[in-house]
Amino acid sequence: MRIGVFICHCGSNIAGTVDVRAVAQAAKGFADVVYASDTMYACSEPGQEGIIQAVREHNLDGVVVASCTPRMHEPTFRRTVERAGLNRYCFEMANIREHVSWIGKDTERNTIKATELVRMAVEKLRRNRPLTPKRFDVTKRVLVVGGGVAGIQAALDCAEGGQEVVLVEREQSIGGKMAKLDKTFPTIDCSSCVLGPKMVDVAQHPKITLHTMAEVESVSGYVGNFQVTIRKKARFVDWEKCTGCGLCMEKCPSRKAPDPFNEYLCTAPTINIPFPQAIPKKAAINPETCIMKQKGKCGLCAKICPVKCIDFDQQDELVTVDVGAIVVATGYDLFDWHKYPQYGQGRYPDVITSLQYERLLSASGPTGGHIKRPSDGKEPKTVVFIQCVGSRDRSVDRPYCSGFCCMYTAKQAILTKDHIPDSQSYVFYMDIRSPGKAYDEFTRRAMEEYGAQYVRGRVAMIYPKGDQLIVRGADTLAGTQVEVAADLVVLAVGVEAARGAAVLGEKLRVVPDQYGFFVESHPKLRPVETNTAGVFLAGACQGPKDIPASVAQGSAAAAKVLALLVKDQLESDPQVSRVTPARCVGCGKCVQTCPFGAIKLVEDRFGNPKAEVVETVCQGCGICTVTCPQGAIQLEHFTDNQILAEVQALCPPRIRVNYAS
Amino acid sequence: MVEALKTAIAERLADLEMVIGWEMGFDALHATPLFIREEGDLHRLTLGPLAVHNLATYLPGLKGKKVGVVVKGCDSRSVIQLANEGLIKREDITVFGLCCDGVISHRKLREALPADLGFVEQATWHSDRLQAVVAGHAVEVRLQDILADKCISCRYPNALAADVLVGAARTPAPQPVPCQDAFDALPQAEKLAFWEATMARCIRCYACRNACPLCVCRDHCIATTRDPLWLGQENSPAENFMFQMIHVLHLAGRCTECGECERSCPVDIPLLLLRRSMNRVTEELFDYQAGTTPGQTPPLLTFQVEEARINERGW
Numbered sequence: 017m018r019i020g021v022f023i024c025h026c027g028s029n030i031a032g033t034v035d036v037r038a039v040a041q042a043a044k045g046f047a048d049v050v051y052a053s054d055t056m057y058a059c060s061e062p063g064q065e066g067i068i069q070a071v072r073e074h075n076l077d078g079v080v081v082a083s084c085t086p087r088m089h090e091p092t093f094r095r096t097v098e099r100a101g102l103n104r105y106c107f108e109m110a111n112i113r114e115h116v117s118w119i120g121k122d123t124e125r126n127t128i129k130a131t132e133l134v135r136m137a138v139e140k141l142r143r144n145r146p147l148t149p150k151r152f153d154v155t156k157r158v159l160v161v162g163g164g165v166a167g168i169q170a171a172l173d174c175a176e177g178g179q180e181v182v183l184v185e186r187e188q189s190i191g192g193k194m195a196k197l198d199k200t201f202p203t204i205d206c207s208s209c210v211l212g213p214k215m216v217d218v219a220q221h222p223k224i225t226l227h228t229m230a231e232v233e234s235v236s237g238y239v240g241n242f243q244v245t246i247r248k249k250a251r252f253v254d255w256e257k258c259t260g261c262g263l264c265m266e267k268c269p270s271r272k273a274p275d276p277f278n279e280y281l282c283t284a285p286t287i288n289i290p291f292p293q294a295i296p297k298k299a300a301i302n303p304e305t306c307i308m309k310q311k312g313k314c315g316l317c318a319k320i321c322p323v324k325c326i327d328f329d330q331q332d333e334l335v336t337v338d339v340g341a342i343v344v345a346t347g348y349d350l351f352d353w354h355k356y357p358q359y360g361q362g363r364y365p366d367v368i369t370s371l372q373y374e375r376l377l378s379a380s381g382p383t384g385g386h387i388k389r390p391s392d393g394k395e396p397k398t399v400v401f402i403q404c405v406g407s408r409d410r411s412v413d414r415p416y417c418s419g420f421c422c423m424y425t426a427k428q429a430i431l432t433k434d435h436i437p438d439s440q441s442y443v444f445y446m447d448i449r450s451p452g453k454a455y456d457e458f459t460r461r462a463m464e465e466y467g468a469q470y471v472r473g474r475v476a477m478i479y480p481k482g483d484q485l486i487v488r489g490a491d492t493l494a495g496t497q498v499e500v501a502a503d504l505v506v507l508a509v510g511v512e513a514a515r516g517a518a519v520l521g522e523k524l525r526v527v528p529d530q531y532g533f534f535v536e537s538h539p540k541l542r543p544v545e546t547n548t549a550g551v552f553l554a555g556a557c558q559g560p561k562d563i564p565a566s567v568a569q570g571s572a573a574a575a576k577v578l579a580l581l582v583k584d585q586l587e588s589d590p591q592v593s594r595v596t597p598a599r600c601v602g603c604g605k606c607v608q609t610c611p612f613g614a615i616k617l618v619e620d621r622f623g624n625p626k627a628e629v630v631e632t633v634c635q636g637c638g639i640c641t642v643t644c645p646q647g648a649i650q651l652e653h654f655t656d657n658q659i660l661a662e663v664q665a666l667c668p669p670r671i672r673v674n675y676a677s
Numbered sequence: 678m679v680e681a682l683k684t685a686i687a688e689r690l691a692d693l694e695m696v697i698g699w700e701m702g703f704d705a706l707h708a709t710p711l712f713i714r715e716e717g718d719l720h721r722l723t724l725g726p727l728a729v730h731n732l733a734t735y736l737p738g739l740k741g742k743k744v745g746v747v748v749k750g751c752d753s754r755s756v757i758q759l760a761n762e763g764l765i766k767r768e769d770i771t772v773f774g775l776c777c778d779g780v781i782s783h784r785k786l787r788e789a790l791p792a793d794l795g796f797v798e799q800a801t802w803h804s805d806r807l808q809a810v811v812a813g814h815a816v817e818v819r820l821q822d823i824l825a826d827k828c829i830s831c832r833y834p835n836a837l838a839a840d841v842l843v844g845a846a847r848t849p850a851p852q853p854v855p856c857q858d859a860f861d862a863l864p865q866a867e868k869l870a871f872w873e874a875t876m877a878r879c880i881r882c883y884a885c886r887n888a889c890p891l892c893v894c895r896d897h898c899i900a901t902t903r904d905p906l907w908l909g910q911e912n913s914p915a916e917n918f919m920f921q922m923i924h925v926l927h928l929a930g931r932c933t934e935c936g937e938c939e940r941s942c943p944v945d946i947p948l949l950l951l952r953r954s955m956n957r958v959t960e961e962l963f964d965y966q967a968g969t970t971p972g973q974t975p976p977l978l979t980f981q982v983e984e985a986r987i988n989e990r991g992w
């Protein structure tokens with residue numbers, strides 16, 4: 017091979033602590049290296065031109081660039097060498113920025129390490145061979161997981177863009193958290209008035225298929241060609257027939273079913289439609305509290321239903337769809353505030369969460385929009401809001417800011433005054449974070465026009481006194497203790513990843529960060545992409561986000577999907593496993609371990625079993641290659657020999673003694 | 678016991694291509710594998726503390742044939758493991774299981790005798806002791822003192838999943854193996870020094886590999902291929918140790934601790950020191966002992982997003 021090596025300065029990013037000239041000089045001595053130089057910015061236009069020229073002038077057939085992480089620029093340089101007429105896999109990258117210059121200050125040792133990384137890259141490249149991708153057809157359909165406002169937006173935009181959409185929502189209705197909210201900041205417009213029409217659009221759009229009470233069971237395949245199995249939970253009502261008339265709900269004698277939509281503030285009939293604007297507006301039976309399901313008799317709903325759609329024997333149903341792209345929009349859930357001892361851990365009924373308070377404010381909520389406290393139904397005159405419950409608190413492993421609690425607390429303080437003019441609100445806060453458009457003005461209004469008392473400090477304890485709750489905390493600005501006798505305490509509970517996000521993430525091969533939020537491909541430049549091609553993120557599942565940001569991301573994800581699905585064909589990645597039949601003993605171990613079911617056992621012409629990789633299904637994870645004891649299955653571009661060559665380059669065999677005495 | 682076994686084999690021999698057992702070998706202290714094809718071979722069958730070989734090793738090579746095999750408790754685990762990995766078809770095999778009282782270690786016997794094994798003129802077993810005439814002198818050795826290490830730590834003396842079980846079932850009484858405990862207690866550097874010194878002795882004959890019932894790659898073993906090139910043919914402690922590491926890791930979650938590797942090593946390398954450590958790790962990590970449960974999937978031959986005992990994410 018004739019190899020060219022290019023060592024990038026990355027301005028002073030690398031050159032600041034690595035002697036790039038010395039690395040280039042050393043590279044000239046490596047096997048097969050015929051050209052080596054340093055370059056200011058390898059990825060820039062002149063940098064890339066320099067590489068192309070060197071390939072032509074020195075007749076190179078392999079290129080090593082030592083620069084930054086391949087996550088960003090490997091595709092860039094692969095295109096560069098391709099423009100120079102080489103196969104894109106005759107290229108290797110050594111990461112001497114993230115792995116060297118950014119993590120060490122000692123120029124001498126950095127230079128040694130950078131040289132070693134380049135030596136490894138050269139040794140690997142010497143064993144590369146040209147690979148050619150295959151082309152395959154793209155399935156023009158998109159799956160959206162999660163029907164909160166972000167998922168709804170993504171689904172509508174994709175459908176408007178002409179693609180078929182399958183929307184999967186775990187709950188009975190779409191709408192997510194936004195459907196539970198009363199009014200929304202910073203405009204105080206009614207949440208269901210702005211969300212409702214969008215939900216109806218989803219139901220009516222000819223290109224959208226909606227599955228609620230459904231979850232993703234399994235996912236196989238790859239970008240452009242996913243196969244998704246969806247589990248539709250038994251609802252014991254034939255939704256084809258159900259008209260949503262609600263007669264059954266009125267007659268059902270078992271009215272103590274938990275009501276998650278109302279945040280468990282009240283109970284619901286066992287056969288229920290969660291709220292009037294629900295989409296789809298269909299009833300479902302909770303088998304846990306259904307007398308018929310539990311005791312075998314009752315069946316009142318079945319008798320009363322005018323269209324006879326009750327079906328007590330209904331089972332879960334599995335539906336399979338082929339899609340080309342997936343948008344994950346599973347949103348968030350609230351932190352379990354019971355972990356804090358200071359708020360009573362559930363002993364006091366009048367300590368509630370912010371989301372429960374939204375239900376108390378809402379006209380469709382359990383109190384018909386009148387604020388009545390849970391304990392005795394009295395109208396509270398003094399309401400204390402406590403912010404950052406489970407946010408910005410290392411002691412409960414939630415060091416991050418939940419982003420929108422400052423804003424909705426101000427909103428709730430304003431709405432409290434609107435509902436009960438002679439009330440007084442207190443807000444315990446750490447800092448006010450309101451950087452959005454018209455946001456800071458909004459929090460000011462809560463204080464200045466609506467008279468909410470803002471106290472900067474943490475609450476140390478809450479204890480009951482008479483029918484009130486004494487909230488004791490510090491006012492860190494005044495440097496004093498404060499005590500407020502409250503009728504109701506509302507906790508602005510922090511946000512965490514949606515329940516079950518980790519399990520879904522594994523099915524979709526999307527990694528969660530240490531707090532469970534899905535990780536985007538690049539925090540600045542690829543905020544809606546994931547590291548799994550064809551899977552995109554929208555809304556609060558990627559991190560706390562308010563409604564405007566969630567909607568914007570839903571549209572952004574849709575734009576990515578549309579740009580992908582506009583193509584008829586995609587290239588498959590040739591970095592897949594390959595079996596050497598002569599070496600395969602047909603033990604089937606690889607077949608057992610492949611997580612993607614990409615390997616099958618076939619018979620050769622002598623009837624011996626042999627493993628065979630289905631190239632388009634293989635994801636190149638390499639599990640099979642480490643399973644096969646005799647190395648009969650090898651991952652292209654990462655063969656044992658290539659990896660061993662890298663190891664040897666790094667740890668050259670030491671002098672060995674034969675038959676030491 | 679041997680008579681009961683002979684009867685059981687005689688009853689089934691007609692349906693089987695052969696039954697593999699043991700017979701006395703070239704001297705009074707060695708048994709050797711016996712391939713019983715007809716009833717006339719049966720009288721040669723022997724059992725007892727000299728029946729050291731794990732006859733399950735032959736089974737993968739006889740895949741597709743209907744054969745019977747006589748197994749001790751430890752050997753029976755190899756049969757189960759081979760079947761669980763699909764390397765043999767369990768229904769093709771008739772397992773004649775023994776309730777085993779333990780076998781000897783020829784190395785320990787050699788060390789217990791005053792002269793080389795070759796000078797043993799006569800040997801007779803009297804319940805738990807061996808009486809031998811060695812170079813004209815009568816010697817007596819207690820079986821307990823020459824028992825193989827694996828028998829000391831044996832948890833399964835009665836053959837598992839046997840089609841026919843002969844002998845009176847024994848209650849297992851596993852004891853720790855002294856040499857293992859002593860080795861484990863060494864500091865890391867001393868362990869490495871030990872292996873460097875010991876592996877200098879290895880002649881890379883691959884007897885350990887060939888004797889292992891679960892080493893089924895045979896001609897395709899990674900130790901002898903050029904592509905991929907994992908090991909050079911140079912005989913040095915480093916390469917020899919590397920070969921052992923490969924063997925141990927290829928047996929992770931598969932090794933049944935039958936001890937054939939160590940028994941067959943012509944230069945007495947204590948190979949089980951490595952196998953036992955690795956088996957302990959697999960047991961701790963996966964709650965798994967190879968070859969003890971028919972139909973079980975070995976932990977490394979499956980893909981699991983999350984392992985019950987490995988905490989991969991701390992939240």
Ligand SMILES: Cc1cc2nc3c(=O)[nH]c(=O)nc-3n(C[C@H](O)[C@H](O)[C@H](O)COP(=O)(O)OP(=O)(O)OC[C@H]3O[C@@H](n4cnc5c(N)ncnc54)[C@H](O)[C@@H]3O)c2cc1C
Nearest residue numbers: 162164165166186192193200201346347348555556562563
């Ligand atoms: C008390 C409170 C008040 C708020 N007030 C405002 C406000 O006034 N203005 C504002 O801008 N923001 C407000 N917010 C923030 C707002 O709720 C979020 O910005 C918004 O809901 C995020 O939308 P989303 O679609 O990303 O997530 P979500 O609304 O959480 O929707 C996610 C959806 O995905 C579903 N799902 C989850 N997991 C799965 C799965 N595995 N399979 C299928 N479906 C799944 C869920 O059931 C849910 O329907 C408030 C938040 C709270 C807590």
Ligand code: SF4
Nearest residue numbers: 600601603604606644
């Ligand atoms: S693990 Fe290796 S030998 Fe076994 S079937 Fe797969 S490729 Fe063939």
Ligand code: SF4
Nearest residue numbers: 610634635637638640
């Ligand atoms: S690399 Fe191997 S285990 Fe991984 S997907 Fe491909 S065939 Fe399956």
Ligand code: SF4
Nearest residue numbers: 879880882883885942
């Ligand atoms: S049997 Fe002993 S000498 Fe032979 S390869 Fe194995 S360890 Fe080395």
Ligand code: SF4
Nearest residue numbers: 889932934935936938
């Ligand atoms: S490695 Fe040794 S002890 Fe383990 S199964 Fe193979 S021969 Fe038996």
